[in-house]
Amino acid sequence: MENIILSPGKYVQGSGAIRRIASHARGRALVVADELVVGLIREAVQASFDDRTLKVAFEPFGGECCKGEIERLQQRVAQSGCEVIIGAGGGKALDTAKAVAHFTHLPVVMVPTIASSDAPCSALSVIYTDKGVFDEYLLLPKNPDVVLVDTDIISRAPTRLLVAGMGDALATYFEARAAAQGQALNLAGGVPTNTALALAQLCYQTLIRQGPMALAAAEAKVTTPALENIVEANTYLSGVGFESGGLAAAHAIHNGLTLLEECHHLYHGEKVAFGTLVQLVLENAPREEIVEVLSFCNAVGLPVHLWQLGIRELDMAKLRRVAEQACAVGETIHNMPFQVTPDKVLAAILAADRLGRRGVS
Structure with missing residues (x-):
């Protein structure tokens, strides 16, 4: 290959x-x-x-x-x-x-x-x-x-859009890592290169280190080195990283959430950010990693629980539809390095919701 x-x-x-x-x-x-x-x-x-x-x-x-x-x-x-x-x-x-x-x-x-x-x-x-x-x-x-x-x-664009881009970029490293562990092919039909995985990791590191400062620059409507770095992370590092590294659960969760009318007001990256948290729960990621992601999302204003997504009631039938759509044949969630089922996804959504509501501790 x-x-x-x-x-x-x-x-x-x-x-x-x-x-x-x-x-x-x-x-x-x-x-x-x-x-x-x-x-x-x-x-x-x-x-x-x-x-x-x-x-x-x-x-x-x-x-x-x-x-x-x-x-x-x-x-x-x-x-x-x-x-x-x-x-x-x-x-x-x-x-x-x-x-x-x-x-x-x-x-x-x-x-x-x-x-x-x-x-x-x-x-x-x-x-x-x-x-x-x-x-x-x-x-x-x-x-x-x-x-x-x-x-x-x-x-000069609305700051929420920059933050949504950070949410989309947030998934890049975690999805590429999972796809590589699962030996899944990237979007070009090949094996991810070390360069792609390094770019995906750099994307995540840039978000964590520069994201809040870039948001402050965007709020002031000025261009700073931090803003330049985050624009590059959102656009280039994430773009090359996801495409050449591979997608996994976070974007599949996003696709499931598009079924819910309550989520139609959200930007792509806002749904992907929550999908990233769900993926980390699904794969039982280290606590320190989940805490870092939650802290980042809270710092820049990305949704971390269902209420923030616009889902005011836990309608289990609706959430099961989300989980089933995320696990549809051909979905990128099957790039995870273990078998994924709608039951597992639904459980991860509910657990991620509780983690997000609880906050960082």
């Missing part, structure tokens, strides 16, 4: 990076972004393309990474005659742009305006129904050609 590591063709991060986007896109471009994001980036993007006498057009994103939206945008690409697709905004807009680029055989540039997930770097699009329920993973043959992150834009 081959060892495989995946990464974007180029990763660019820094203050004011958006002003140089045309030098990385290199062609007639179609920007897929919602109206709010277009308002944030349009002037800088237009100026950059004008400087290189290249054309750029903007197409509104419908809000959900679903098959209908992907098909609509494919038609728009055919009409526009563009040579490159630029996806801008949050994870769903970026995943949609990646899928459209794949089906239209065009290069794609990712411009995350928030650091809320590791979607920008991955060769993966998470497809939902038009109602926001998880549908499937679309595995793409290559990673984005360019990922461009302007940290000035990130610093």
Whole structure:
């Protein structure tokens, strides 16, 4: 079996990076972004393309990474005659742009305006129904050609989004470690490399050491070294780490939680953070490790129990549905190094909830 590591063709991060986007896109471009994001980036993007006498057009994103939206945008690409697709905004807009680029055989540039997930770097699009329920993973043959992150834009985004990104990144090391112990294949169909596991561990260490300071910078709407480090952890380290290291229980728990209407107001990373705690309980991780994760989540404001997820009553039938969905055939929870059943997952959810309510002790 081959060892495989995946990464974007180029990763660019820094203050004011958006002003140089045309030098990385290199062609007639179609920007897929919602109206709010277009308002944030349009002037800088237009100026950059004008400087290189290249054309750029903007197409509104419908809000959900679903098959209908992907098909609509494919038609728009055919009409526009563009040579490159630029996806801008949050994870769903970026995943949609990646899928459209794949089906239209065009290069794609990712411009995350928030650091809320590791979607920008991955060769993966998470497809939902038009109602926001998880549908499937679309595995793409290559990673984005360019990922461009302007940290000035990130610093002005709502702080909850940065925290959600930390929640998504929090799972990276623990899932990669579990997948490696279970000798599971990564998303490229190969064995994780030592580099991927080292990046996943660095991702976790960066979160623990820099997360609260980065949050303080984001609250002040300024860019600091801590914020730069967390943006890199949320975006690149987590992206390469999860994809090349592998997923396990935390993201499967997230997928189960999407069934609950009570959780629809949550961001991806907020649900993944609780899924990480459930995974640690499921594998009977050392107490010190669980305490460290709980302390971190409490420090930055990530949910650690069901009440914080919006689940006000312990409806066992609903929670069993979550556990069953997490254990569905083909789910990443089966990358754990032991057999996992819905009963075990349900027990871990309830125990994690109690740990979260109790707090660190």
